[in-house]
Amino acid sequence: MTVYAAIHVTLALTLAPLLLGLINRIKAVFAGRHGPPLLQPYYDLIKLLGKGGVYSRTTTWVFRAGPLVTLAGLLVAIVLVPLGGIEALVAFPGDLLLFAYILGLGRFFTVLAALDTGSAFEGMGASREVQFSALAEPAMLLGLGALAVLARSTSLTELYGRVQVSAIAGPAGPAMILVATALFIVLLTENARIPIDDPNTHLELTMIHEVMVLDHGGVDLAFIQYGSSLKMWVLATLVTGLIVPVRTGRPGWDLAVGIVGQFVVAALVGVVESAMARLRLVRVPQLLTAASILAVVALILVVR
Amino acid sequence: MATLVLALGLLAIGGVFCLLAARRAALARWVGGLTALGSGILAMVCGSEVLRGQATPTLSLPWPMPGAALSLQIDGLSAFFVLVIGLISALAALYGVAYLRPYQGHRNLGFVWFFFHLLVAAMLVVVTSRNAVLFLVAWEVMALASFFLVMFEHEHGEVVRAGWIYLVATHVGTAFLLALFVLLGKAGRSMDFADFRIPTTGPAGATMFLLAVIGFGTKAGFVPLHVWLPEAHPAAPSFVSAVMSGVMIKTGIYGLLRVMTWAGPQGTLPPLWWGQVLVGIGAVSGILGVLFALTQHDLKRLLAYHSVENIGIITLGLGLGVVGLATGNALMATLGLCGGLLHVLNHAVFKGLLFLGAGSVLHATGTRQIEHLGGLLKRMPFTGGTFLVASAAISGLPPLNGFVSEFLIYVAAFTAIVHGGQPGVGAAVVGSLALIGGLAAACFTKAFGIVFLGEARTPAVAKAHEGPLAMLIPMVVLAGLCVGLGLAGPWVVQWVMPAVRPLMPGPLVPPLAETGQCLVSISSMALALLAMVLGLAALRWRLLAGRSVDQAVTWDCGYAAPTPRMQYTASSFAQPIVGMFRSILRPHAGLQRPEGLWPSHASLHVHTDDVFTQSGYRPVLQSAGRLAGRLRWLQQGRNQMYVLYIAITVLVLLLWKLGVPS
Numbered sequence: 001m002t003v004y005a006a007i008h009v010t011l012a013l014t015l016a017p018l019l020l021g022l023i024n025r026i027k028a029v030f031a032g033r034h035g036p037p038l039l040q041p042y043y044d045l046i047k048l049l050g051k052g053g054v055y056s057r058t059t060t061w062v063f064r065a066g067p068l069v070t071l072a073g074l075l076v077a078i079v080l081v082p083l084g085g086i087e088a089l090v091a092f093p094g095d096l097l098l099f100a101y102i103l104g105l106g107r108f109f110t111v112l113a114a115l116d117t118g119s120a121f122e123g124m125g126a127s128r129e130v131q132f133s134a135l136a137e138p139a140m141l142l143g144l145g146a147l148a149v150l151a152r153s154t155s156l157t158e159l160y161g162r163v164q165v166s167a168i169a170g171p172a173g174p175a176m177i178l179v180a181t182a183l184f185i186v187l188l189t190e191n192a193r194i195p196i197d198d199p200n201t202h203l204e205l206t207m208i209h210e211v212m213v214l215d216h217g218g219v220d221l222a223f224i225q226y227g228s229s230l231k232m233w234v235l236a237t238l239v240t241g242l243i244v245p246v247r248t249g250r251p252g253w254d255l256a257v258g259i260v261g262q263f264v265v266a267a268l269v270g271v272v273e274s275a276m277a278r279l280r281l282v283r284v285p286q287l288l289t290a291a292s293i294l295a296v297v298a299l300i301l302v303v304r
Numbered sequence: 305m306a307t308l309v310l311a312l313g314l315l316a317i318g319g320v321f322c323l324l325a326a327r328r329a330a331l332a333r334w335v336g337g338l339t340a341l342g343s344g345i346l347a348m349v350c351g352s353e354v355l356r357g358q359a360t361p362t363l364s365l366p367w368p369m370p371g372a373a374l375s376l377q378i379d380g381l382s383a384f385f386v387l388v389i390g391l392i393s394a395l396a397a398l399y400g401v402a403y404l405r406p407y408q409g410h411r412n413l414g415f416v417w418f419f420f421h422l423l424v425a426a427m428l429v430v431v432t433s434r435n436a437v438l439f440l441v442a443w444e445v446m447a448l449a450s451f452f453l454v455m456f457e458h459e460h461g462e463v464v465r466a467g468w469i470y471l472v473a474t475h476v477g478t479a480f481l482l483a484l485f486v487l488l489g490k491a492g493r494s495m496d497f498a499d500f501r502i503p504t505t506g507p508a509g510a511t512m513f514l515l516a517v518i519g520f521g522t523k524a525g526f527v528p529l530h531v532w533l534p535e536a537h538p539a540a541p542s543f544v545s546a547v548m549s550g551v552m553i554k555t556g557i558y559g560l561l562r563v564m565t566w567a568g569p570q571g572t573l574p575p576l577w578w579g580q581v582l583v584g585i586g587a588v589s590g591i592l593g594v595l596f597a598l599t600q601h602d603l604k605r606l607l608a609y610h611s612v613e614n615i616g617i618i619t620l621g622l623g624l625g626v627v628g629l630a631t632g633n634a635l636m637a638t639l640g641l642c643g644g645l646l647h648v649l650n651h652a653v654f655k656g657l658l659f660l661g662a663g664s665v666l667h668a669t670g671t672r673q674i675e676h677l678g679g680l681l682k683r684m685p686f687t688g689g690t691f692l693v694a695s696a697a698i699s700g701l702p703p704l705n706g707f708v709s710e711f712l713i714y715v716a717a718f719t720a721i722v723h724g725g726q727p728g729v730g731a732a733v734v735g736s737l738a739l740i741g742g743l744a745a746a747c748f749t750k751a752f753g754i755v756f757l758g759e760a761r762t763p764a765v766a767k768a769h770e771g772p773l774a775m776l777i778p779m780v781v782l783a784g785l786c787v788g789l790g791l792a793g794p795w796v797v798q799w800v801m802p803a804v805r806p807l808m809p810g811p812l813v814p815p816l817a818e819t820g821q822c823l824v825s826i827s828s829m830a831l832a833l834l835a836m837v838l839g840l841a842a843l844r845w846r847l848l849a850g851r852s853v854d855q856a857v858t859w860d861c862g863y864a865a866p867t868p869r870m871q872y873t874a875s876s877f878a879q880p881i882v883g884m885f886r887s888i889l890r891p892h893a894g895l896q897r898p899e900g901l902w903p904s905h906a907s908l909h910v911h912t913d914d915v916f917t918q919s920g921y922r923p924v925l926q927s928a929g930r931l932a933g934r935l936r937w938l939q940q941g942r943n944q945m946y947v948l949y950i951a952i953t954v955l956v957l958l959l960w961k962l963g964v965p966s
Contacts, residue, residue, distance in 0.1 A: 052851035056858040058759055060681045062692070065837075068844070072836035076829055092825040093818065094715050098702060101741070102833070105701040108745055112692075115753030115872070117858045118678075123753075123872020130749055131880040134742025141738040145721055145731060154718045215859050219847050223840065285884050296731065303727040 004251040005082075005089040011259060012078050016229040017041035019236065019266040023193075026270030041229060048222035056215055058118040066113025067216060067223040070106035074230040077102050081237045082157040084261060085247040085254035091157035096144050099156065099234075100137065103190065106227070107133055114212035125211035128281065132196060132208070135288035136189045142295035143182040144238075146175055149302045160241035168245050178298035180242040185291040187235040187269070189284075191228065194273040196284050236265040305361035307353065308378065308386065308432065311346035312425050314339055319421030326414025333408060336417025337401030337774075340424060344394025347428060351387030354378045355802045362434075371495035372437035376429070380802035381565075385431040385551075385558050388649050392550040392656045393424045395778035399660050400543040402774035403667065416456060420544065423449040423552070430555050436485040436495040443481065443555075447474040450552060453544045454536045466535035473532035477522025481559075484515040488566070497562070504568040504575045513578055516563040517585070524556030526619070527589040528916040530612045534596070537611070538604035538672065542663020545604060549611045550656035554648050557618055564626065565806055573809060576630040582623030583729050587736040590616025594743040595885050598750070598878045599912035603662045603672045606751055607655065610698065613740060614651040618644045620733050621713040624720060627729055629808070636719040636726075639819060641804045642797060643712030649800070650705040650789060654694040657782035661691040664775055665755065668768035674754050674874045676765060681756040683768045686776050688756040690783035695748035697786040700741045703830030705789035708796065708823065710737060715819060743881065750877045759868040791830055793823040875910050882912070890915055 021038040028035020037043075055063065079089040080099045088095070111129055114122035147159045150172055168176055189196045192209030199210060213224050237258075244261035248254055279287060318339025322332045354361065365374040378386065397420070404413055426446035433439040451474070455467040485495070491508070492499035503509035522529040533553070537545045560582075567574040593612030600606035621644025628637030664687040665680060666672055681688035697704035714737060720730030760766035770776070789796050797820065860866050882891055891912040898906035938949075 049847060053848055053853040054856050055853070057855050058679070058858050060757065062681065062757060068837050068840045072833055072840055075836050076833045080829075090825065090829065092822045094711060094718070094822050095825070097711055097714050098826055098829060100738075101700065101702050101707055102829075104699070104741065104745060105696070105833075108696060108699060108701055108749060111745075111749040112753055112757065115749065115877075116757040118758030118866070118868070118871045119858045119860055120870055120872045121860065123877060126749065126753070127872070127877045127880055130742070130746035131884070134739065134746055134881070137742040138735045138738040141734050142731065145718065145734050148718055148722050149727070152722050154715065154722065219844050223844070281880075292735070296735070299721070299727065299731055303721070 002087075002089070004086050004255055008083045008086050008255060008258070009078055009089055011255075012083075012230070012233050015259070015262075016233040017045065017226065019232050019262065020229050022263055022266045023270040023273065026267055027274050030271075030274035041225070045222050045226055048217075048225070049219055051218035053218045053220065056117050059116045059215070062109075063113045063116040063215070064220070066109045066116075067220045067227070069109040071223045071227040071230075073102045073106035074227050074234065077234045078230060080156065081234050082160045082241065083237050083255065083258035084163075084241050084244060085161060085249075086251060086258055087157040087161065091155050093154050096141075096148075096154060096156050096159070100141060100144075103231070104133075104137070110212055110224075113216075117215045119215065121211050122214055125208050125214075128208045129212060132189055132284055132288060135285055135292070136186045139182050139288060139291035139295050140186045140238075142292060142299055143179040143186070146179050146295060146298040146302050147242075149299065150175070161247070163241060163245045164247055165245050172302060175298040175301040176242055176245075178294045178301070180239055182291040182294040182298070183235075183238045183242070184265075184268075185287060185294075187232075187239055187265075188272070189288060190235055191232050191269075193269055195276045195279040195287070198278045232266070232269075233262065236262050239265050305350075305363050305376070305378065307346050307350035308361075308376070308428065309363070311343040311350065311390070312428060314343040314346065315421040315425040315428075318343070319418045319425075322414040322417035322421070324414070326412050329408045329413050332414045332417060333401055333404055336413070336420070337397045340397030340400075340417070340421060341394045343421075343424065344390045344392075344397060347386050347390025348394065349390075350378070351383040351385075351390060352799075354383035355380060355387065355799055367438070369437060371435075371489065373435045373496065374438060375434040375496065376432040377434045378432050379806050380804070381558070381561060381806045382432045384645060384649075384800065384803035385554065386428060388554065388652045389424065389427050389431065389551045392652050393427075393547055395781060396543040396546045396550075396656065396660070399546070399663070399775050399778045400541070402772045403541065403543050403663055405772075406667075411456075416453065416541070419449045419452045420547075423453065423544075423547065427552060427555055431558050434497045436489060436497065436500075439497075440478070440481065440485065443478060446552065446555065447471075447478065450536075450540075450544070450548055453548075454540045456541050456544070457539070460539075463539040466539035470532045470536040473522055473529070477519050477529070480515050480519035480522070484512055484519055484563075487512055487515070497566070500566040501569060502563065502566045504572055509568075509575075513563070513581075516560060517581065520556040520559035520563070521585070522556070523559070524553050524615050524619075525589070525593075525612045526585050526615065527592045527612060528920060530589070530593070531914055531917045531921060533611055534600075534605045534608040534914065537608035537659075538602055542604070542659055542666060545607075545663070546656040546659035549608065549659055550652040553611060553615060554618075554652065557615070557622070557644075557648060561622065561807060573629050573632070574626050576627060579623045579626030579628075579630055580729060582619050582626060583732060584623075586616045586619030586621075586623050587732055588616070589613070589619060590740045591736055591743070592888070594740055594747060595881075595889060596912070596914060598743065598747045599882050599889055599891060601674055601874065603665065603674055603677075603751065603755065604659070605672075606674070606747070607658050607662060610658075610744070610747070611651075611655060613744065614647065614655065614698070617710065617713065617737070617740065618647045618651065620644070620737065621647060621709070621716065624713065624716040624729065624733060625804075625807070627720065627726055628716065628724065631724060631726060633719065633724045634808075636716050636724045637808065638804060639712050639716035639719060641807055642800050643709050643716060645803050646712060646796065646800050647706075647709035649796075650697070650709045650786075653782055653785045653789065654697040654704075654706060657690060657694040657779055657786065658698065660775070660779050660782070661687050661694065664771045664779070665768075667771050667775070669765045671762075671764070674751065676762045677755040678761040678765060678868060678871065679757065679759045680765065680768060683766075684756075684770045686770060686780065690779040691756060692752055693783040693786050695752045697790070699745040699748050701745070702826065703790045703833060704786050705796075706786075708790055708793040708826070710741070711793075711823075711826065712797070712819070713737065715822070746878070746881060750874050754872075754874040754877065758871050761868050761871065791827050793827055794820050797823060879910075888915065890918075
């Protein structure tokens, strides 16, 4: 099984940017455009990795540490998540907390790097980022808590390993659907997607994540963009494990189903992004509170 | 025990010497600092000896006072607090030597050190005392010594105000403790802790528990009893704030834990509702503490509110522990108590460090106003770097120490949900801890980001420079501890276990092996993370080698001449969250709009008062003041009248005595 976990990590590291390519292609199709090639995120990364650097005179080492810590945190996070029936490379009771807080560490440094530039725009983005993530965190942990009750464990691998088609159809089904919805909202928030944030806008005043990284360029920006695609991958696994509850018992098949599931989730993100407009900033906390409430309701359903 | 007596003796000698040698200010400054450093180290040795061994050293001397005895005992719980007190007071004292230098000559430093020594000695006695009279005397000395330290800069009006608020609050708390100990003493017919029992059923036990929660909670800073903290901590000199916030408020936690050991006849478990009350208090204190912290403009006030938040986290852990004890779930009890106690140590380390860092900022720039600071990381690399470590640690981020204790509390909460049959309590803890964690990260990105990053917002700040070595060493040591305690989680937990043991009834042997394994995994993942950061740094260095790396101005949409005034402010940064919780926080803004065709002036002030002071205590105290004013006619300044009052009082008492058959 560990072999398949290692294959999952390798595939995640190589395929993650493709998720973003797929989302962009779906959005283009919805808009009736041709859209960029599916492999465009890879081309961007290669281009950025070949560039030099320009740093603001205001910044300190914190600005340069930001992309490193964020990407390093995601590289660690990727070994902590299972993909459906495929166990995580590293699993222990309570690993879901380390997972949540490692994402928090990356966010902490991204925010500080943004503030390090002294730019009001980046300060604005940083301020919104900390607000929304503070609300997304309870939703994620309470949602995973509901799954923990079902699996009677606090390890992500066991949480997702025991999900079955029969379980979705059984009494725990409604709770699982609620958790999947809550986690999907968390996924949209953490990855700065519509309806919370718009990754494509060019108006700094309305951006959140993109404006925080406005001053990063070259290799640093490549690290950040690769980190974003990894973040999409790890949070998508949390949703995939629930909405694709197929556990064949044969790891090869499970892996293939899981990878397909990842792209299904990405396609879902693309559809949401094409069909919805960005919410007004004052509405976002309500959406995130709703996600927490869904998670709490799920928790009540499973302990009842 | 000899080490503790030696530490107390050294504190006494050092304190009195400083008082006598106050004229020779430099001598007093050094002797005061070094004796406090020495006795702090002795206290650490004493605490760690007991935590390592199995013995519980005891000292008992007669004291000619009714009900009193000079009895000290160091069990695991006491030893743990002795260790924390020693650690923080030693480092704070070293810092104080340099911090007090600018005050030399126009301030009596002998007094400062005398009261500092008295405070440390009183705290050591509080956590080791085994007699209620001795405990209360030490408790009062601790309160008064810290009151005089808060009043250090007594020529400022707000310092005096803070001092009085503190004095009143601490005595209100002590009044509840007095009532508690009188009840306990009456029930046990002795003032020795060994004879104290709190019945776990019935109104008497409930009264005692609630008295303890209010009395000790006032010292610890439970919401809504916390109002003195944000006044007193900013007013005190920074190294004293570090001791007060790092360890003194924890004596309230110690007191509560000691009360837990008196539950019922020997071996009885505390009732479930005690734990539920503690979890409720912890959640409220934690969330409101961090929310109020977010609204603050004063760096030290912000830190003081974070103490309220962290006391909340500690109480969440202890509450879960008590729930675990009450429901017979040994794993949950151990994890909760262990996490809570470990957070006592961790909070002492990073909050001590944060207050010392704030002191260095104040020392270098002369201001605590966050909005006036900025760009200090370039000018004060050590203060800034260590403050960053502490900020990440207090936000509970791996690989630092705050994460380890919060992890234990989280696991206890998940145990409550999954196996413990207490899903409500567990979910409340998970939800509030997650929210607190996110908000704390928001607050500390604000504090560190606005103070240390960007550009200096005022000219005075642009000229700041790093403090002397004696101020840097304690900060670097504490930052090292933040990392060390974070990476050494599995071993640190072994050190905390003896402190948990007095709280656990005999047969519950804690099954902690599995959690120890988790902590090993966490530490190795943390090391992997650090290695990954270094690897990526090397990769970037390799990629950028030979390419052009330029410096430029920050991108502001093509605007080429940004000024420091254009930076985002701390208030703006916090505004979305403050706005979201405005029904609780009730911020008020003073806005002067730009007017006319050629607007010349506009301003905006946003201010958030403590809602409990404004809407809770102030109206009550004001009406009490008005009522008291009605009695002013009694006080006429004529001695004959006062003699008459005394005579009437004596007469009434005599009549009452006659009327009541004994």
